[in-house]
Amino acid sequence: MDVVFRADASAGLGGGHIARCLTLADALLEEGAGCVFACVPALGDAIALVESAGYTVVRVPELTRDAAADARATQTALRAAGIKRADWLLVDHYGLDAGFETAMRGFAQRVAVIDDLANRIHDCDLLLDHNLGADLGDYATLAPSTATLLVGPHFALLRPQFARAAVSPRDRDGSIGRLLVCFGSTDPSNETEKALKAIALLGRDDLAVDIVLPEAAPHRERVAALTATMPQVKLYGRVEDMAVPMAAADLMIAAGGVTLLERCAVGLPSVSLVIADNQERGTHAAAAAGATLSLGPASGVTAASLADALAGLLDDVGAVEVMGHAARALLGAHPGEGPPTAAGLMRCMASPRPCSALRPLRADDSQRLRSWRNSDRIRLSMSNQHVVSESEHLAWFENALADTQRRRFVYECGGVPLGFVTFRDIDEALATCEWGFYIGESWAPKGSGGRLGVLALDMAFRDFGFGLIRAEVLAQNVASMAFHARMGFRESGVITGPSPDGAGKMTWRVFELDESGWRAVRPGLAEAYFGKDDGS
Numbered sequence: 001m002d003v004v005f006r007a008d009a010s011a012g013l014g015g016g017h018i019a020r021c022l023t024l025a026d027a028l029l030e031e032g033a034g035c036v037f038a039c040v041p042a043l044g045d046a047i048a049l050v051e052s053a054g055y056t057v058v059r060v061p062e063l064t065r066d067a068a069a070d071a072r073a074t075q076t077a078l079r080a081a082g083i084k085r086a087d088w089l090l091v092d093h094y095g096l097d098a099g100f101e102t103a104m105r106g107f108a109q110r111v112a113v114i115d116d117l118a119n120r121i122h123d124c125d126l127l128l129d130h131n132l133g134a135d136l137g138d139y140a141t142l143a144p145s146t147a148t149l150l151v152g153p154h155f156a157l158l159r160p161q162f163a164r165a166a167v168s169p170r171d172r173d174g175s176i177g178r179l180l181v182c183f184g185s186t187d188p189s190n191e192t193e194k195a196l197k198a199i200a201l202l203g204r205d206d207l208a209v210d211i212v213l214p215e216a217a218p219h220r221e222r223v224a225a226l227t228a229t230m231p232q233v234k235l236y237g238r239v240e241d242m243a244v245p246m247a248a249a250d251l252m253i254a255a256g257g258v259t260l261l262e263r264c265a266v267g268l269p270s271v272s273l274v275i276a277d278n279q280e281r282g283t284h285a286a287a288a289a290g291a292t293l294s295l296g297p298a299s300g301v302t303a304a305s306l307a308d309a310l311a312g313l314l315d316d317v318g319a320v321e322v323m324g325h326a327a328r329a330l331l332g333a334h335p336g337e338g339p340p341t342a343a344g345l346m347r348c349m350a351s352p353r354p355c356s357a358l359r360p361l362r363a364d365d366s367q368r369l370r371s372w373r374n375s376d377r378i379r380l381s382m383s384n385q386h387v388v389s390e391s392e393h394l395a396w397f398e399n400a401l402a403d404t405q406r407r408r409f410v411y412e413c414g415g416v417p418l419g420f421v422t423f424r425d426i427d428e429a430l431a432t433c434e435w436g437f438y439i440g441e442s443w444a445p446k447g448s449g450g451r452l453g454v455l456a457l458d459m460a461f462r463d464f465g466f467g468l469i470r471a472e473v474l475a476q477n478v479a480s481m482a483f484h485a486r487m488g489f490r491e492s493g494v495i496t497g498p499s500p501d502g503a504g505k506m507t508w509r510v511f512e513l514d515e516s517g518w519r520a521v522r523p524g525l526a527e528a529y530f531g532k533d534d535g536s
Contacts, residue, residue: 001033001350002085004078004108006060007092011044011218014276015185016257017092018046020114020157022053024090027339031347031414036083038074044186044216058083067099075107087350088112091124094278098123112346114157116278118142125349126445128342130156130261131278132330133285148345148445153331155338156261163336165243169267169328172250174321176314180249180268182212182242182259183275190219191273191298195253196226196233198306204314205232210245214238251313251320253306255298256283264291265335267328269320271309273298291327333367344414349445353530356451358409358421358459365410366397368417372440381438381477383508384500407464411439411452418444421456423464431467435460450529453487454522461515468514475507488521489513 005025009018018039025035037050037057047057060077063070089108091101097120101111105123112126118138127143128150136151143149179199183191192213199209211227213220215237227233239245243266246252252263252270256279263270264286272283272292280297287294295301295309313320348355370393372378379385388396400408405426411419421437437456439449460466471489473480481491489511499506 001028001031001087001347002083003028003033003035003088003090003346004083004086005035005037005090005092006039006074006096007037007090008040008042009044009046009185010040010042011186011188013044014188015044015046015049017114018050019185020258021090021092022050022055023157023159023339024114024342025055026053026160027343028346030340031343033343033347036078036081036086038078044218046185056081063095065095067097068103070096071100071103071107074104078107085109088346090114097121110346110349112342113143116282122147126150126342126346128155128157128338130154130338131285132260132264132282132289134281146446148349148443150338150342150345150443153261153264153335155341156265156331156335157258157338157342158262158265158336159243160336160339161241161243162262162265163334165247166265166328166331166335170247172267172269172321172324174269174317174319174324176207176250176320178208178210178249178251180210180212180245180252181254182252183255183273184257184259185214185238186217187213188218189275189298190222191255191275192217192223193219193226194298194301194303195306196223196230197303198253198310199233200230201303201307202310202314207232209233210249211235212237212239212242212245251310253310255279256286260286260292261331261335264327264330267324269313269323269327271295271306271313273301273306286327286330289326289330290323291330292323341416344416345445346414348414348416352413352447352451355414356455356530357412358452358455359412361400361408361410363401365417366394368440369393369397369420372420372438375440375442377442378438378440381474381480383472383474383506386501409456409459411448411455413445413448413451417441418448419452421452423460423466425470431465432470433460433464433466433468434470434472436471447529449483450486450525453483454525454529457487457513457518458522461518466515468512471511472508473511475509481509481511484511484513487513487525488517490517 005021007017007021009015038060040062050057058077058081061073086108088110089104090112092114101123110125113122113124114128116129116131122143126148132153134151181195227235246266246268255275270292272294274280274283275298283294286292374387407423409421410417418441419439423433425434492512493510495508
């Protein structure tokens with residue numbers, strides 16, 4: 001799979017777009033993809049950084065704001081570099097929208113977008129917005145209805161170092177002895193100097209301070225001169241593993257954006273300044289959750305007001321401790337899943353047949369299945385609709401792993417778990433069973449249910465030797481009844497009986513599919529969900 005990234009960095013833009021694209025490119029590389037970057041040369045463009053990471057960079061002309069012309073110029077530059085086509089074009093650029101994306105479709109089979117502004121229309125197959133506070137509704141009218149939307153901090157494009165650090169985060173007690181200051185790779189408005197002046201106003205020589213500011217930053221000389229007068233301050237250039245100084249710090253002074261997601265991952269309390277429009281929504285959401293102290297736009301923050309905020313936190317150990325716990329909670333139990341999830345889905349969407357699979361249920365599926373089962377979307381389609389407690393689920397799951405009378409599997413797309421299927425009430429003598437299934441992730445790519453169905457029914461008839469598959473579907477579950485009809489099932493009866501909780505009656509429609517019926521519909525379904533090269 002070949003992927004072209006269209007992203008820029010500069011002294012004014014900062015390096016955030018390139019940084020998150022590099023994180024995704026590394027995950028794609030692990031999946032066997034080839035990645036190329038298309039960038040506009042500029043002061044602070046980070047091209048050397050991309051090339052040092054082992055990726056080819058194709059220099060493209062500066063944007064003209066004519067989408068068609070920009071697309072032609074991009075394709076011309078790529079083809080001159082020997083790149084004739086791509087399986088994916090990934091666009092991470094506030095200056096590009098649906099006009100450019102549509103014009104590039106002759107070059108790329110699919111288009112992916114990274115966005116965090118939700119202020120323009122996109123023509124894409126996949127969109128990722130990992131901002132805190134982001135919501136699917138933000139893109140209801142901005143992305144095609146067929147697009148896969150990965151929205152929210154669960155999909156944060158965090159570097160692997162933060163995923164590793166998050167496994168065993170430091171247990172902070174709220175006391176502050178070490179400060180960390182970092183405003184990105186360029187800090188064009190020189191917030192670092194402002195932070196240093198604020199620290200000096202505190203008059204606390206017992207505070208150790210680490211400053212991270214790469215050598216190419218435009219104001220580094222001014223910062224270096226100031227740090228030379230502050231013995232407790234250490235100035236560092238580019239740091240490859242930022243999880244290390246973050247783990248050592250008790251409090252961080254920084255901007256929003258990806259850096260805010262990183263400090264949430266390791267549970268680091270922080271004071272946040274908004275230095276770009278795209279940071280406002282996420283910073284506000286983090287502050288509302290108690291995960292950071294937001295001082296608002298950096299333009300309105302002075303060294304004195306920042307010093308006041310720091311003094312307040314130094315005097316309130318309890319508040320700082322709570323802030324660290326709130327930060328850790330925002331990204332969930334397993335931060336760092338964003339890059340492999342996005343990379344796996346891109347691989348599967350490009351080649352669904354070889355990248356789709358059913359695997360046996362595993363011990364590490366426990367919490368995932370409980371989360372899926374308790375979502376309203378799944379729970380309300382089941383006969384037993386109560387919210388399953390943790391103890392109840394653990395008892396069920398332990399039995400499920402040991403139960404030889406049922407066969408349970410997880411559906412994966414590009415290695416990403418998306419759904420669950422079970423074969424129960426197995427009658428070996430009659431070669432019959434009942435099946436049940438669901439797609440657990442609401443953001444699963446379109447067609448995931450169909451792909452699960454084809455794989456499961458192939459397994460049932462071909463591998464397990466069943467001759468007849470039954471299904472009982474709640475009468476109000478219109479979508480499931482339509483799905484079974486599409487899969488070749490015939491309705492064979494109706495069952496009415498008490499609900500599992502005894503509160504009333506329920507009606508189920510019974511469907512059946514035999515092997516000959518499956519053979520008749522399978523070719524068309526396989527082509528529809530996997531493409532012509534089905535291979536079975």
